[in-house]
Amino acid sequence: MISDxxxxxxxxxxxxxxxxxxxxxxxxxxxxxxFMAVGCYAAGLLTTxxxxxxxxxxxxxxxxxxxxxVILGWPALRVRGIYLILVTVGFTFxxxxxxxxxxxxxxxxxxxxxxxxxxxxxxxxxxxxxxLLWLLSVSPLxxxxxxxxxxxxxxxxxxINVTYVKLLAFAGGAAIAAVGGALYGHFMNFVRxxxxxxxxxxxxxxxxxxxxxNNLFGAVVGxxxxxxxxxxxxxxxxxxxxxxxxxxxxxxLFRPDGLxxxxxxTARLKRRGRSGAEQGTEER
Numbered sequence: 001m002i003s004d005x006x007x008x009x010x011x012x013x014x015x016x017x018x019x020x021x022x023x024x025x026x027x028x029x030x031x032x033x034x035f036m037a038v039g040c041y042a043a044g045l046l047t048t049x050x051x052x053x054x055x056x057x058x059x060x061x062x063x064x065x066x067x068x069x070v071i072l073g074w075p076a077l078r079v080r081g082i083y084l085i086l087v088t089v090g091f092t093f094x095x096x097x098x099x100x101x102x103x104x105x106x107x108x109x110x111x112x113x114x115x116x117x118x119x120x121x122x123x124x125x126x127x128x129x130x131x132l133l134w135l136l137s138v139s140p141l142x143x144x145x146x147x148x149x150x151x152x153x154x155x156x157x158x159x160i161n162v163t164y165v166k167l168l169a170f171a172g173g174a175a176i177a178a179v180g181g182a183l184y185g186h187f188m189n190f191v192r193x194x195x196x197x198x199x200x201x202x203x204x205x206x207x208x209x210x211x212x213x214n215n216l217f218g219a220v221v222g223x224x225x226x227x228x229x230x231x232x233x234x235x236x237x238x239x240x241x242x243x244x245x246x247x248x249x250x251x252x253l254f255r256p257d258g259l260x261x262x263x264x265x266t267a268r269l270k271r272r273g274r275s276g277a278e279q280g281t282e283e284r
Contacts, residue, residue, distance in 0.1 A: 039178025
C-alpha cells in the first residue's frame with residue numbers, strides 16, 4: 001500500500017537525519033540501528049507493560065537512547081576514523097545480543113503487542129524533527145559544529161569544548177533514531193532483534209551519502225530514493241544490497257558530495273531570509 005511505503009520512507013528519513021546530525025561534527029556512526037532498537041523496545045515496554053500512551057513513551061525512549069549514547073560516546077568520541085566506526089559497530093552487535101538474551105523482551109522469538117503508530121504519526125515526527133534541525137542549521141550552534149568538523153584543534157583554541165559538542169550531536173542522533181524505532185515498532189506490532197542488525201545502520205549511512213553529506217535535505221532525498229525505488233522496481237528488491245553498493249560507488253566517483261551539494265539549499269534559504277530582513281530595515 002502507498003501509505004505503508006510512505007510510512008517507511010518517513011522512518012528512513014528520520015534515521016538518515018540521526019546520521020546527519022552526527023556527521024555535522026565530522027564523525028560517522030554505525031550504531032543507529034542499535035539506538036533504533038533501544039527506542040523500539042523501551043517504548044514498547046512502556047506502552048504494553050505500563051499502559052503508557054505512545055507520545056510520552058517515545059519521548060522517554062529517546063531520552064534512554066541518548067543516555068546510552070552518552071555512556072558509549074564519552075570514551076568512544078575521543079578516537080576518530082576507523083576506530084570510532086569499529087566501536088559503534090561493536091555496540092550494535094552488543095545491543096542485539098543483549099536483547100536476544102533478555103527473556104521479558106522476548107529474546108530471539110521477538111516482542112509484540114505494540115500498536116498506535118500510523119502514517120500521521122510519522123509525518124508529525126518528520127515535520128517536528130525537520131523544523132528542529134532547520135533551526136539548528138540557522139543558529140550559532142551550527143557554526144560551532146562546523147568548526148569542530150573542519151579542525152578540532154582550531155575549535156579547541158577558540159574555547160570550544162570539542163568533546164562536549166561531539167557528545168551532544170551523538171546523543172541527539174541517538175534520540176532521533178530512537179524516535180524512528182519507537183514508531184517503527186508500534187506500526188509493525190511485532191519486532192525481532194534481527195530487525196535491527198548492522199545492515200540497518202549501513203543502509204542509513206548510505207542514504208545520507210547518496211543524498212548529500214552535511215545537507216539537511218540531502219538525507220531526505222537519499223532516504224526517499226532508496227526506500228521507494230525498490231518498491232516500484234521489484235526486480236531491484238532482491239538485489240538491494242548490490243544496487244545500493246553500485247549506486248554509492250558511482251556517486252563517489254562522479255559526485256562525491258551527493259545529489260545535493262554541501263548545504264546549498266539551506267544556505268540559499270538563509271540568505272533569502274537575511275535579504276528580506278535587510279529590505280524591511282531599509283524600508284523603515
